Amino acid sequence: MDQYRARRDAASHERGFTLIELLVVVVVIGVLASVVVFNLGGVASQATLSACQADVKTVETAIAAYHAQMGSSPPVSVSLLTQGANPYLLNWPSNSGYTLSMSGGNLYVQTPSDSAPVLASGPGVCAGAGSTTSTTAAVALQPLGTDTSAAGSNTGTLVGAASASSTGHFSGAGSLSLPGTSGSYVSTATLSTGPNTFSLSAWFKTTTTSGGMLVGFGNAQTGVSSTYDRHIYMTNAGNIVFGVYPNYVVAIQSPLTYNDGNWHQVVATLSSAGMYLYIDGGLVASNSTTTGQGFNGYWRLGGDNLAGWPNRPSSDYFSGNLSDVAVYPSALDATQVASIARATSYSTESAAVLALNPSSYWPLDGP
Numbered sequence: 381m382d383q384y385r386a387r388r389d390a391a392s393h394e395r396g397f398t399l400i401e402l403l404v405v406v407v408v409i410g411v412l413a414s415v416v417v418f419n420l421g422g423v424a425s426q427a428t429l430s431a432c433q434a435d436v437k438t439v440e441t442a443i444a445a446y447h448a449q450m451g452s453s454p455p456v457s458v459s460l461l462t463q464g465a466n467p468y469l470l471n472w473p474s475n476s477g478y479t480l481s482m483s484g485g486n487l488y489v490q491t492p493s494d495s496a497p498v499l500a501s502g503p504g505v506c507a508g509a510g511s512t513t514s515t516t517a518a519v520a521l522q523p524l525g526t527d528t529s530a531a532g533s534n535t536g537t538l539v540g541a542a543s544a545s546s547t548g549h550f551s552g553a554g555s556l557s558l559p560g561t562s563g564s565y566v567s568t569a570t571l572s573t574g575p576n577t578f579s580l581s582a583w584f585k586t587t588t589t590s591g592g593m594l595v596g597f598g599n600a601q602t603g604v605s606s607t608y609d610r611h612i613y614m615t616n617a618g619n620i621v622f623g624v625y626p627n628y629v630v631a632i633q634s635p636l637t638y639n640d641g642n643w644h645q646v647v648a649t650l651s652s653a654g655m656y657l658y659i660d661g662g663l664v665a666s667n668s669t670t671t672g673q674g675f676n677g678y679w680r681l682g683g684d685n686l687a688g689w690p691n692r693p694s695s696d697y698f699s700g701n702l703s704d705v706a707v708y709p710s711a712l713d714a715t716q717v718a719s720i721a722r723a724t725s726y727s728t729e730s731a732a733v734l735a736l737n738p739s740s741y742w743p744l745d746g747p
Contacts, residue, residue, distance in 0.1 A: 425509075429506055432489065432506035436500045456485050458482045458660055477509045478492075481721070481724060482660065482722075487501075489505050490724040521552075521553060521743070522743055522745070525538060526743070526746070528742075528743055529734075529737075531740070534569050534679070535569045536566040537567050539563065542558055544557065545701055548701075548703055548726070549703055550723075550724075550745075554747065555744055555745065556681070556703065558698050558700060559699060560588060560590060560592055560698060561695075563697070565680055566742070567680060568601075568680070568681070568742075571678060574609070574610060574672055576650060577651045577652070577709065578649070578651075578709060579707070579711055579712045581645070581646065581706045581733070582646055582681075583643055583645050584614075585641065585643045585700055585701045588639055588700055589617075590693055591615050591692075591694060592700075593614075593680070593697065593698055594611075594702060594705075595611065596612065596679070596684050597609060597672075597677050597680070598680055598685065599677045600678070601678045604685050605685045607673065607677065613686055613698075614638070614639065615633075615693055617637050618638050618639030618640070620633065620646055620664075622655060622665070623689055624673070626672060629689060635664065635665075638659065645721045647721075649711040650671075654668045654669060658714075658717045661718045681702060681705055681744075702744055703743070704742075704743055707740045708736055710737075719736075
C-alpha cells in the first residue's frame, strides 16, 4: 500500500510544458534555423566567389598561351580563344553569379554589385560574385524602331516579315528578328547626306550560311537601293565585311567567322584616319581609305542591295537577330568601342551608347 501511494504521489508531481515554455522553444528553434540558412547562403556565395576566381585563372592561362603563340596582334578576344581547330578554351565561362568578357585584349569581370565591368587584374575582382544586390538601375524598354538618341527623330519602320523577338543579348531585353527573306528589314525616317566621318555599332546573332546585310546606307527608303555603301554585311561563311565606295569598291573583312549562334558586337568606323572594323571589342581589320560615295540616303537595318560587293552573300537580307544599332557622327576609338562591347546588362550598354552621343540609336529591345 505504501509503495502504491509513493508512485501516485510522484506521478502527481509530473507536468507538461507551459505555453510560455513552448513559445521560448519555438523562438530558439527559429533562431537556430535562421543561423543555418544564413550559413548555407554564405557557403553558396563562397562557392560562387571561388568559381569566379577559378574561371578568371583559366581564361588568363588561355590568354597567356595565345600571346605565347600569336603575340599581341590581333588583340585577343573571346572568338580568338574559343574558335578554330585547336581552341585555347573549349567553352567561354558562364555563371549566373558573374560575367566574364573581353574587350581590347583585356579580361573583365562584372558581378551584380559592380556598376560596370572591372579589369580582372584589378584588386578585389570577383568580390561581389553571387551577390543579390545590383547597382544597375533598370532602363525601360522602348517599342521596336524607336530612336532613343538625343534627336530621337530617325524612327525605324519594320518592313516585310521583320518582327520583335523576346530573346535578346541581355537578360530582360528583346531584339529584332529577321527571316532573311527579300523585303524584310527596318527602314528609317530621315534622309541625310552620306557622312565621311561616322561609326556604326550593332549586336547580332545568327547561324545563317546565306549571309546578308546587318546595317547600311542606301538611296531608297524602301525597296532596293540603286546607290549604296557604308555598310556592314556577313558573307556566306560568316565573315564580317565593312565596305565603302569612293567611286570604287573598298572592303575590309574579319579573318574569323561569326555565324556560331552566339551574340557578337560589331563596330565600323570611317574618318580621316581610315577604316576600322572591330568585333567583340577587338580590332580585326583596317585600311587607309577615308571617304565613301557622295549621295543622300537612309540607314537600313537588316537588308538592301549588295550587288557588286566582294564575297556577296547568297542573300542580301540578314537572317538572325539584331539589337542596339547606332550611328555616331564621329569615329569611335578603341576605348570607346570597348565601353560598348564589355557591357553586361541592357542598362549599362544603353548608357555606354548614349554617352557617346549617337546621331541615331535603335535599341531594338522592346516589343
